Amino acid sequence: MKPLHQLGARRIAVGVRAREFSARDVTLAFLARVRQFDGTLRAFVDLDDERTLAAADQVDQRLAEGRQLGPLAGVPVALKDNFCQRGLPTTCGSRMLAAWHAPYDADVVERLVAADAVPFGKTNMDEFGMGSSTEWSAFGPTTNPWDATRVPGGSSGGSAAAVAAGLVPLALGSDTGGSVRQPAAFCGVFGIAPSYGRVSRRGLVAFASSLDRVGAFARQADDLAALLRVLSGGDARDATSVHDAPPDWRDDVPAGVREVRIGVLSIADVGTVGSSTGSSSTGSSSTSGSSTGVVPAAATVTEKRDCVETAVADALAASRAALTQAGATLRDAVLPGAADALAAYHLIAAAEAASNLARYDGVRYGTRVAGVNAETSARNTRGEGFGPEVQRRIVLGTMALSAGRRDALHGRAEATRQRLRTAFAELFENVDVLLSPTTPTTAFALGTRTSDPLRMYAADVLTTPASLAGLPAISIPAGHDEAGLPIGIQAVAAVGREDLLFRVAGALERAFGTPAIPTPFIEAVAS
Amino acid sequence: MTDTPDPEYRIVVGLEVHAQLRTRTKCFCACAASGGDGPNSRTCPVCLGLPGALPVLSRAALDLSVRAAVALGCRIAQHTWWDRKHYGYADLPKGYQITQHASPIGTDGLLRFEGGDGPREVRIQRVHLEEDTGRSIHDEERTRLAFDRAGIALLEIVTEPDLRTSADVRACLLAIRRLLRWIGVSDAEMEHGQMRCEPNVNLHIRCSADAGTGSAWTPTPIAEIKNLNSITAAARAVDYEVARQLAEWNATGTIGPGPRTTRGWSESAQRTELQRVKEEAADYRFLPEPDLPVVTCAPELAEAARAAQSELPDARRRRYIDDLGLPAEVADELTQTLALSDWFERAAGAADAPRPVAAWIVGNLALVEAAIVHRRFSAKDLGKLVRAVERGRVPRAAARRIILPEMARRGTKWREIVAREGLEMADDAEVAAAVRATVDAHPDLVETARAGRPQVLEVLVGDVMRATRGRADAAMVRTLVRGLVLGRP
Numbered sequence A: 001m002k003p004l005h006q007l008g009a010r011r012i013a014v015g016v017r018a019r020e021f022s023a024r025d026v027t028l029a030f031l032a033r034v035r036q037f038d039g040t041l042r043a044f045v046d047l048d049d050e051r052t053l054a055a056a057d058q059v060d061q062r063l064a065e066g067r068q069l070g071p072l073a074g075v076p077v078a079l080k081d082n083f084c085q086r087g088l089p090t091t092c093g094s095r096m097l098a099a100w101h102a103p104y105d106a107d108v109v110e111r112l113v114a115a116d117a118v119p120f121g122k123t124n125m126d127e128f129g130m131g132s133s134t135e136w137s138a139f140g141p142t143t144n145p146w147d148a149t150r151v152p153g154g155s156s157g158g159s160a161a162a163v164a165a166g167l168v169p170l171a172l173g174s175d176t177g178g179s180v181r182q183p184a185a186f187c188g189v190f191g192i193a194p195s196y197g198r199v200s201r202r203g204l205v206a207f208a209s210s211l212d213r214v215g216a217f218a219r220q221a222d223d224l225a226a227l228l229r230v231l232s233g234g235d236a237r238d239a240t241s242v243h244d245a246p247p248d249w250r251d252d253v254p255a256g257v258r259e260v261r262i263g264v265l266s267i268a269d270v271g272t273v274g275s276s277t278g279s280s281s282t283g284s285s286s287t288s289g290s291s292t293g294v295v296p297a298a299a300t301v302t303e304k305r306d307c308v309e310t311a312v313a314d315a316l317a318a319s320r321a322a323l324t325q326a327g328a329t330l331r332d333a334v335l336p337g338a339a340d341a342l343a344a345y346h347l348i349a350a351a352e353a354a355s356n357l358a359r360y361d362g363v364r365y366g367t368r369v370a371g372v373n374a375e376t377s378a379r380n381t382r383g384e385g386f387g388p389e390v391q392r393r394i395v396l397g398t399m400a401l402s403a404g405r406r407d408a409l410h411g412r413a414e415a416t417r418q419r420l421r422t423a424f425a426e427l428f429e430n431v432d433v434l435l436s437p438t439t440p441t442t443a444f445a446l447g448t449r450t451s452d453p454l455r456m457y458a459a460d461v462l463t464t465p466a467s468l469a470g471l472p473a474i475s476i477p478a479g480h481d482e483a484g485l486p487i488g489i490q491a492v493a494a495v496g497r498e499d500l501l502f503r504v505a506g507a508l509e510r511a512f513g514t515p516a517i518p519t520p521f522i523e524a525v526a527s
Numbered sequence B: 001m002t003d004t005p006d007p008e009y010r011i012v013v014g015l016e017v018h019a020q021l022r023t024r025t026k027c028f029c030a031c032a033a034s035g036g037d038g039p040n041s042r043t044c045p046v047c048l049g050l051p052g053a054l055p056v057l058s059r060a061a062l063d064l065s066v067r068a069a070v071a072l073g074c075r076i077a078q079h080t081w082w083d084r085k086h087y088g089y090a091d092l093p094k095g096y097q098i099t100q101h102a103s104p105i106g107t108d109g110l111l112r113f114e115g116g117d118g119p120r121e122v123r124i125q126r127v128h129l130e131e132d133t134g135r136s137i138h139d140e141e142r143t144r145l146a147f148d149r150a151g152i153a154l155l156e157i158v159t160e161p162d163l164r165t166s167a168d169v170r171a172c173l174l175a176i177r178r179l180l181r182w183i184g185v186s187d188a189e190m191e192h193g194q195m196r197c198e199p200n201v202n203l204h205i206r207c208s209a210d211a212g213t214g215s216a217w218t219p220t221p222i223a224e225i226k227n228l229n230s231i232t233a234a235a236r237a238v239d240y241e242v243a244r245q246l247a248e249w250n251a252t253g254t255i256g257p258g259p260r261t262t263r264g265w266s267e268s269a270q271r272t273e274l275q276r277v278k279e280e281a282a283d284y285r286f287l288p289e290p291d292l293p294v295v296t297c298a299p300e301l302a303e304a305a306r307a308a309q310s311e312l313p314d315a316r317r318r319r320y321i322d323d324l325g326l327p328a329e330v331a332d333e334l335t336q337t338l339a340l341s342d343w344f345e346r347a348a349g350a351a352d353a354p355r356p357v358a359a360w361i362v363g364n365l366a367l368v369e370a371a372i373v374h375r376r377f378s379a380k381d382l383g384k385l386v387r388a389v390e391r392g393r394v395p396r397a398a399a400r401r402i403i404l405p406e407m408a409r410r411g412t413k414w415r416e417i418v419a420r421e422g423l424e425m426a427d428d429a430e431v432a433a434a435v436r437a438t439v440d441a442h443p444d445l446v447e448t449a450r451a452g453r454p455q456v457l458e459v460l461v462g463d464v465m466r467a468t469r470g471r472a473d474a475a476m477v478r479t480l481v482r483g484l485v486l487g488r489p
């Protein structure tokens, strides 16, 4: 048998149920991996061996009592550090919450425990989810397991890196503008953002409530399907959750793509190497032209985005060929309004973030900086407790909602979002799935974009349209570039059609192979 | 007085009323809306605004809000949603309040009520549902926070500035309170903080300089008055504010609206005190609440509320006066609560005589209200008793002094009391015998009466009534006594 850490999640669950090995054995194997590699990777911000083993022992205990175990029996699942787990620190990568321990379990934590999974520590992230590299964590960056000089993507970089490096078989992330899909692409694993409302947000610390989705990572499509099914379902305590019974997507993974209509996003919409970018110069970017210092920064994001790298364009072509081979119908597709998505996303997300983060005023949650009165104390606390990127977004979000600017900023961004929804609805009359690269580039080097927010934001140019429309979207590993860095291909479907995403993911996994645990990284650590 | 005479002016008052809805839980979480065991015992992650917690709208709060909007004659929103209103205060746990800014449940309503000296109308600008905030408890050393009120469902009612006297302000607040209780949406006890009101007061003054044009009304700056803990205080504060604004006008002659101010009512000083001046409207950066879906069922709820709505107090009061011929004060009294009014109608039906029943109820209000609460006797019991009295079968005095108190005390049926105490009316022969015996026993009074002082016969009438234990009709006894002694009625 392969070493335990090489096994997929479903294989582990089968083995635990069959008493081939215990949940404790599994947890010990992964804890050993973390001990060996996480000094370099820094994917975890909190992982307590005793507590984790105790959770595994409970699963073994239930099995010993003769109880039927759930679908994730004994499978370790890491949580991004913005999920509340009772009694554990939930920092959101922020100094502001460094001392805060959640007094309750997130809905997804309850569901994982009910499925007999083993909650396996908290993973690193960009502060409150704001970032695309995990460099904006107050606790230092996570590195990419394929190249320790590169970022893992973000904001769920810790979860993506941990799964990619085989430190844990499954992990949860959250995806607001691409925070699961983009790091999945950079780290070479599967990452899904399901339909908005499919998974309860209760206990996920809010970044931008109308965009936040619980997402998940796995190294195999069928493991991801199994995990998503456990996480899904209506929650009476999340008014935006959808009460549809989740289908069993595991059957979709091997189902194939015969007669699935797939539209491939015209790269011209994004900008290819050598071409001038986008349509924002034609005036469709509705928010440019303000004289303030912050707003144009967001408005002109689309003008500064990356071109799609050749290797990424090649991977898209290879995916197209593989899917055609597998019997799908492929055609070119355009998404009108996609060029405006990034700017609209940043305004909406910042507005909601400014609102959601208003509660951190130094009165509660532990971090407090003194001031002559409550107002200055709040200001000082926020000045020290929040990092620069969060502060930048709060300034933008506060402005986007301010009297006099509200209609021109937030109002127009919401109008863009509405147009984009319509464009997607029309697109999905003719195709079942929209295929594109997940990101224009592969993982960029650590430290190269933190001083240039616009380039950092550009990493999300392909993921934000589906975020604004609340559509299910998956990033699928599709080979590597010349430097050996993973490339991700994104598939987007209509609301509720995760089944189509898993069919495409299964077909591409058969074409490109199940992603391996990166040997270059392991050799680097070993040497 | 040597001062310049007061200019011609009119008082302009609008009201903002907050009422705590009668829901078991808070507005957006499952915490109890009342009770509890000390500070912060009625809290949970949602109403504490903890990271990751999400609000879920209470269906009961929505139902009651729609019911109130319907009773206030409002147009009901097809789409209604909630907005986050941002401001920083330590007892505001999320840094924003969930309220309704752009899409109140109800708009453009009308409330009719009985003003200081006649019927009045006040237009209702909006009715919406929002959450309460926590409380800061300040002492010398520190401020403590209690979040038991945070998230409690509040109905906000905003009127147009249609009120012109403090008496009307008082009457309007009484009418709002009565209506909210009548339709069961709020207990509206101001002293328990279940109802709060903030009048916006200013004056429109006719400018002497422009008197020739006849239309130059200039407004004084609007003052919003807070900290009112009773309806009486609200009326007094309006009176105070009118005098203050007039004095300020006379002293400064300032023309023009000026900044809005917030003034607090000091109960001890009986005056309003400046709290803050709003140079420009605060920027609350309203954001449609992304955690709560848009509600589209308000029109259907309103339809159901309309179907279930009983006659409202003002309409009922008018019907009592116009159709039943009740005096206005009696009609007022009987329409204070739906329970009393309905009880009156059942009693009136049983008696087949609304006016005497109304007089009995208003004359014995404490007994009747206790009976309603403790169910000692029913409306039908009282109605039948009144009917027996009206038809001369039960002595009126005995009914009032003996029967009704015992019904209230012990719940005994009035027929039992009548039978046990032998209180049915005496027959003619018994009355005649009692008259004869009494007259025979007082020859001295008979002589005095016959000597030209017939008024002394009232003593004999009283004796006969006593002898029959009130079971005779006094007028008839008087006729019999006079006939016997004087030979004429």
Ligand SMILES: [Zn+2]
Pocket (backbone or CB within 6 Å): B026, B029, B030, B031, B042, B043, B044, B045, B046, B047, B048, B151
């Ligand atoms: Zn609560």
